[in-house]
Amino acid sequence: MRALLLGGAGFIGLHLARRLSTEGYEVTIVDDFSRGRQDGDLDELIARPGVKVISADLTDPSAYAGLPHGWDQIYLLAAVVGVRNVEKDPARVVRVNTLAAMHLLDWIAPGERVFFASTSEVYAGGVDAGVVSVPTGEDIPVMISDITAPRFAYAASKLLGEAAFLHTARAKGFETVVGRFHNVYGPRMGADHVIPEMSLRAQAGEDPFLVPGADQFRAFCHVDDAVEAMVRLMTTPEAAGQIVHIGNDREEANIGDLAKLVLRVAGANPVVAATPAPPGSVRRRCPDLTRLRSLTGYEPKVSLEEGVRSTYAWYAEHGRPS
Numbered sequence: 547m548r549a550l551l552l553g554g555a556g557f558i559g560l561h562l563a564r565r566l567s568t569e570g571y572e573v574t575i576v577d578d579f580s581r582g583r584q585d586g587d588l589d590e591l592i593a594r595p596g597v598k599v600i601s602a603d604l605t606d607p608s609a610y611a612g613l614p615h616g617w618d619q620i621y622l623l624a625a626v627v628g629v630r631n632v633e634k635d636p637a638r639v640v641r642v643n644t645l646a647a648m649h650l651l652d653w654i655a656p657g658e659r660v661f662f663a664s665t666s667e668v669y670a671g672g673v674d675a676g677v678v679s680v681p682t683g684e685d686i687p688v689m690i691s692d693i694t695a696p697r698f699a700y701a702a703s704k705l706l707g708e709a710a711f712l713h714t715a716r717a718k719g720f721e722t723v724v725g726r727f728h729n730v731y732g733p734r735m736g737a738d739h740v741i742p743e744m745s746l747r748a749q750a751g752e753d754p755f756l757v758p759g760a761d762q763f764r765a766f767c768h769v770d771d772a773v774e775a776m777v778r779l780m781t782t783p784e785a786a787g788q789i790v791h792i793g794n795d796r797e798e799a800n801i802g803d804l805a806k807l808v809l810r811v812a813g814a815n816p817v818v819a820a821t822p823a824p825p826g827s828v829r830r831r832c833p834d835l836t837r838l839r840s841l842t843g844y845e846p847k848v849s850l851e852e853g854v855r856s857t858y859a860w861y862a863e864h865g866r867p868s
Contacts, residue, residue: 547566547570547571547572547618547619548571548572548574548616548617548618548619549566549571549572549573549574549617549618549619549620549621550574550576550613550617550619550620550621551563551566551573551574551575551576551621551623552576552577552604552620552621552622552623552624552646552650553576553577553604553621553622553623553624553625553646554573554574554575554576554577554621554623555575555577555579555581555588555599556577556581556623556624557732557734557735557736557769558623558663558727558730558769558772558773559575559577559621559623559624560587560588560591560734561732561734561769561770561772561773562621562623562773562776562777563575563591563597564591565773565777566619566777567591567594567596567597570596571596571619572596572597572598573596573597573598574597574598574599574600574613575592575597575598575599575600576600576601576602576604576609576613576624577599577600577601577602577624578601578602578603578604578624579601581736581867585734586864587733587734600612600613604624604645604646604649604650605641605642605645605646605649606649607649607652607653609649610649610650610652610653613653615655615658616655616658617658617659618659619659619660619661619780620650620654620658620659620660620661621660621661621663621776621780622646622647622650622660622661622662622663622707623663624642624646625639625642625643625646625663625700625703625704626638626639626642626643626700627700628736628738628739629697629738629824629827630738631738632696632697632699632700633696633697636696636697636699636700637699639699639700639703640699640702640703643700643703643704643707644703644706644707647662647706647707647710647711648710651710651711651714651718654718654720655720656718656719656720657719657720658720658721659720659721659722659723659780659786660711660715660720660721660722660723661722661723661725661776661779661780662707662708662711662722662723662724662725663725663727664704664705664707664708664724664725664726664727664789665700665701665704665726665727666682666726666727666728666729666791666793666831666833667697667698667700667701667704668688668701668704668705668708668726669682669686669688669828669831670691670697670698670701670826670828671688671689671690671691671692671698671701672686672687672688672689672691673828673829673830673831674691674828674829675689675691677689680830680831680832681765681795681832681833681834682791682831682832682833682834683791683834683836683837684726684788684789684790684791684834684837688705690702695826697825697826698826708724708789711724712724712787712789715786715787716787721786721787722786722787723779723780723785723786723787723788723790724788724789724790725775725776725779725790725791725792726789726790726791726792726833727767727772727792727793728765728767728791728792728793728794728831728832728833729764729765729766729767729793729831730766730767730768730769730772730792730793731766731767731768731769731853731857732768732769732770732853732856732857732860733769733856733857733860733861734860734864734867735769735857736867737866737867740764740801740804741766741804741808741853741854741857742857742861744804744805744808745808745811745812745854745857745858745861745862746861746865746866748808748809748811748812748814748858749812749858749861749862751814751816752816753816753817754816754817754818754819755805755809755814755816755817755818755819756819756821757801757802757805757818757819757820757821758801758821758822758823758824758827759801759821759822759823759824759827760800760801760802760805760818760820760821761800761801761802761820761823761829762800762801762823762827762828762829762830763798763799763800763801763829763830763831763832764798764799764801764804764830764831764832765793765794765795765796765797765798765799765831765832765833766794766797766799766804766850766853767792767793767794767846768794768846768848768852768853768856770847770848771794771846771847771848772792772793774844774847775790775792775838775842775844776792778841778842778843778844779792779838779841779842782841782842784841785841785842788837788841790837790838790841791833791834791835791837791838792833792838793832793833793835793846794846794848795832795833795834795835795846796846797849797850798830798832799850802818802820804850804854805818806818807850807851807854808854808858811851811854811855811858812858
């Protein structure tokens, strides 16, 4: 089996590449290495037999010119993500995420199968407006509450990608699966997401310990479970042409309680201070995984405490990513 991972040196991409390589896949990673290349996890992966790495800018159509066809699986994971990145430069988010998707669609060949990575952020406007139920199913309508909001740039780029892949797949004769990730976390995901960010602040001894949006709720999914769901979807013929949630609906965590868990893992006891939630952050997010279960038999296995402990330990060893 041959797998092409576009954006395979990123957070989810590297975990997926490691899983596929372990199972005997030939894995080709294409990435612009905007996260840098001095990374022990990445070095270990690319030293494996059967793993090939290509440095390329996927917003440039020439990046695809030298790639062969005949892949069993293609994953488009390349994207600008993270709330701080989105708010700092929403135009870059739209440009990069859209161009990477459109150039892949121009290049892909009939008969290939591609996974398009999307996001639960597409529901944010509807949740805030009170028209999207939680837990949320894939058939709930998405809506744009404020197209001028910088944070919506990420969701808008992913909605465009979803539509482009689903419609083009029918027209060009390839298969596609759209996976909407719900709060995936784990080792090596950067510093701008809640669990790593709390872990780093706990390790630094922050006191008082600030907890933005302490009254909000999220259903966090460890990256190992997310990768399991992706692999299952890409080997399930019936998943072609479908939008499927990827997440963990077994544990819905209050953010204030999550902070207490991180501090307990850290062995720290600072004063905890709740602060306002970031602008545009929804009060509650949890996926309905009925479709994923029906298609693949998937069940999340990593508990929140287990996942927080492993994530905390990784950041304690590696520190803040550069």
